[in-house]
Amino acid sequence: ILNVEQSPQSLHVQEGDSTNFTCSFPSSNFYALHWYRWETAKSPEALFVMTLNGDEKKKGRISATLNTKEGYSYLYIKGSQPEDSATYLCAFDSGYALNFGKGTSLLVTP
Amino acid sequence: KAGVTQTPRYLIKTRGQQVTLSCSPISGHRSVSWYQQTPGQGLQFLFEYFSETQRNKGNFPGRFSGRQFSNSRSEMNVSTLELGDSALYLCASQHGTATGELFFGEGSRLTVL
Numbered sequence: 001i002l003n004v005e006q007s008p009q010s011l012h013v014q015e016g017d018s019t020n021f022t023c024s025f026p027s028s029n030f031y032a033l034h035w036y037r038w039e040t041a042k043s044p045e046a047l048f049v050m051t052l053n054g055d056e057k058k059k060g061r062i063s064a065t066l067n068t069k070e071g072y073s074y075l076y077i078k079g080s081q082p083e084d085s086a087t088y089l090c091a092f093d094s095g096y097a098l099n100f101g102k103g104t105s106l107l108v109t110p
Numbered sequence: 111k112a113g114v115t116q117t118p119r120y121l122i123k124t125r126g127q128q129v130t131l132s133c134s135p136i137s138g139h140r141s142v143s144w145y146q147q148t149p150g151q152g153l154q155f156l157f158e159y160f161s162e163t164q165r166n167k168g169n170f171p172g173r174f175s176g177r178q179f180s181n182s183r184s185e186m187n188v189s190t191l192e193l194g195d196s197a198l199y200l201c202a203s204q205h206g207t208a209t210g211e212l213f214f215g216e217g218s219r220l221t222v223l
Contacts, residue, residue: 004152034211034212036214041216042216043200043216043217044200044214045214046211046213049211089152089153096166097155097158097166097168098143100145100152100154102150102152
């Protein structure tokens with residue numbers, strides 16, 4: 001079982017704040033790193049799939065970076081909005097299966 | 111385009127019973143994988159099917175099994191249910207052989223009494 005750690009476990013920010021989360025994963029047998037957003041009562045939705053060291057991806061106010069050599073990825077949210085409230089999951093992809101972290105639960109209050 | 115559909119959405123069983131969950135993937139997707147989420151745990155990989163063959167398997171006991179049909183629909187079965195099997199079971203589909211983003215269903219929430 002591969003150890004994928006996410007921090008912090010939970011986060012509460014005010015609307016307009018920028019925030020970031022960390023995902024750490026094994027630096028060996030790397031194939032890809034996934035980020036998903038999971039809103040309450042909905043299904044997880046993919047944000048990014050990153051494969052190359054140094055990759056940076058952006059979707060609107062959300063961006064992510066990847067460092068495969070040291071085994072971490074950051075997810076950034078700029079100017080958080082209440083609709084960003086969700087659990088953010090990262091998953092280490094070994095090419096065999098996805099190993100998910102326990103997620104970072106984000107609450108954005110007006 | 112219809113999303114991933116899982117049935118039933120909720121069910122209650124008692125210890126010792128068995129349960130079958132169903133997953134219909136997005137049209138054209140040939141890979142279906144199953145995950146279990148229990149309180150305080152991340153999503154745990156159960157197995158993945160591609161073209162009716164189990165391609166990968168997670169670290170779960172043999173009571174957990176699955177299959178995939180020629181139309182890519184998949185079922186998972188849990189026999190001899192235990193209290194610890196109470197969980198949200200998520201199914202996800204993927205287009206082809208290369209690893210890419212997963213498209214998840216809303217899950218089947220199983221409660222074992």
